[in-house]
Amino acid sequence: METGKQKIILLLKVLAAFLIIITITFFGFRDSLLRQAIARLTTKIEQKYDSALSVKEARFEGISGLSLNEITLSPKNADTLFSIQKMRTSVNLWHLLLGEVQLGTLEIKNGLVQLTQKGDVKNFAAFLKKDNEQPTTNDKRDYADFAYRIISKALNLVPTDMSIENLTFKLDDNGKKATIDIKKLQLFDKELETSINVQTNTFAQRWKIKGFADPRNKKADIRFFNIDTGAIKVPYFDERYNLISSFDSIRLNIENIDRSGGELRIDGFTSIANLKINHPKIARKDVVIKNARFDYRFLLGSDFISIDSSSTVQFNKIKFRPYVAYKTSEDTIYKLKIALPKMKAQDLISSLPDGLFTHFQGMQAEGSFDYNLDFEYNKNKPNELIFNSNLKKENLKITKYGEANLNKINGEFIYRAIIKDVLQRPVLVGNANPNYTPLEQISPYLKKCVLTTEDPSFFSHHGFINEAFKQSIIKNIKTKKFARGASTISMQLVKNVFLTREKTLSRKLEEILLVYILENNRIVSKERMLEVYFNIIEWGPNVYGIGEASHFYFQKSPSELNLNECLFLARIIPSPKKFMYQFNDQGKLREFAVKQESFLTNLMIRRGLLNIDDTIYKSQPMPILGPARSYLRIKVLDSTVVDSLSINEEFDF
DSSP states (O other): OOOOOHHHHHHHHHHHHEEEHHHHHHHHHHHHHHHHHHHHHHHHHHHHHHHEEEEEEEEEETTEEEEEEEEEEOOOOOOEEEEEEEEEEEEEHHHTTTTTTOOOOEEEEEEEOOOOOEEEEETGGGGSOTTSSSSSOOSSSOOHHHHHHHHHHHHHHHHEEEEEEEEEEEEEEEEEEEEEEEEEEEEEEEEEEEEEEEEEOOEEEEEEEEEEEEEETTEEEEEEEEEEOOOEOOSHHHHHHHHEEESSSSEEEEEEEEEEEEEEEEEEEEEEEEEEEEEETOOOEEEEEEEEEEEEEEEEEEEEEEHHHHTTEEETEEEEEEEEEEEOOOEEEEEEEEEEEEEEEEEHHSSSOOOTTTGGOEEEEEEEEEEEEEEEEEOOOOGGGGEEEEEEEEEEEEEOOOTTOOOGGOOOOEEEETTTEEEOOOOOSSSTTTTOGGGSSSSSHHHHOOOOOHHHHHHSSSSOHHHHHHHHHHHHHHHOOOOOOOOHHHHHHHHHTTTTOOOOOOHHHHHHHHHHHOOOOOOOOOOHHHHHHHSSSEEEEEEEHHHHHHHHHHHSSSOOHHHHHHHHHHHHTGGGGGGGGGGTTSSSSSSSHHHHHHHHHHHOOOOOOGGGGGTTTTOOOOOOOOOOGGGOOOOOHHHHHHHHHHHHHHOOO
């Protein structure tokens, strides 16, 4: 009788024989099967993407190796998408049996990948189309599971050993060209080294990528820098988006990718040295950040994606903790929190990026501060938006103002508006100017009207109004455009006196910081700020200040303006050069202007700024008597009609 051990040995022999038979059969037919698979793929690409795939030679090498020669993919009536002269690779058989493709080695020689657009024809357009055959489902996506599967598949396609020679990537966007030529890329024993040549219409450089890469354990530490002297320039974006950018080096570190407890966690850091950016929408000068680093922890769950609050962002000496989250458990919610711990004020000033805060150069400060921002937006409940901005200061004091001489607002100075980069005529802000009007000589009605339309809480706030910011954000999100601002009179004053009207990120950031300094360091009184504001703002074509405006429209001094005239002047501040469209061809206010005036009057009555006695003469017409009348399109009556009316009146027919 056979023992149990003998039975096991016999079974193993049978299995071994069976595997040998299968292996012999497979090896005998595998090249044929490979050709059939390529034929099916070729047919699918032709039918689905209207493109031709060609593989001149394909064969297996050894147990798990695959060799392909002269591979091309060419969309119909468009440039070849890619061509590779020789490619050899191997796959992990165990993972292949489990239904996963995991590359072991990869060798590529003499390849070309190109993306072109000529007119409206893109050689890659067919591959960007959505797959309409994919089944639709209303089930919510599990973000952690989806991201982990994508990351795993991507890393499985990164071989543990790789050798690439002469692989060129070309981009041609209607003449805007960039070529990245990988002369050598080697990954061996987890060490990565490359040699890359870059050529565009504007520059040529040699780059190097070097470091550690372990795709199987999901770890990497890679540096990207320039072989030649000088910074690495970012190709294509300068021609395509007018964005000129460069940097000395970038480092990317991935320490951990782990999925457990239904959550996916990704830890690591990235840093950049001497980042330089130049774009008309950012600033007029190069913006330079000397050192920046982001220590990140991404957390993904079944219904959320977030940057965890344990992450830190640092540039120069500024370091803060961000928390960013997108949640879909019940409602769609966006969250942003920023915690900037206590730091010296001078460290902040010295860390501001060069070129982004030019008016702060040379500024000095004492004391310290900390800052917290809490923002939350519920897509289904937009009016419940949370926006809390809190700055706590400790002995904070500006000791030197630098280029922004904020004290000048207390004395006599020359103001020159800049409109569309054109410097306008000088306006003297001081008593030597006959049109300059002290605050006490301006009609009380005008002060009340302008404060109501522009900044009702001017005398109580410190430069900013949180509620105004909230309503502005809500309106802009709903309309999906910048439809409403939140400027206070303080912000308008700083923009006009110390800055320009250019619509750049730099100007807006400087405006915010200068307003805070002006309002919180007792540099100037509120009354003086309002007086200067009334004497410099544009009130019509080449009309600056209330002294000029009152004569331009009504041939009066600012103290003589009545309620109707003040309502008109307050309403046209947002678009003073378009004042003429307020009137019809008879020189009377149009219906929309009358409604605006009525709304403003009732609002001021409700707030106790006006009473019924103030509105006794409000129903009387408001004639435009000054030079502004020449801008109105008043229709002239036919003279014969006028004569006939005169005769009828004279003889009383």
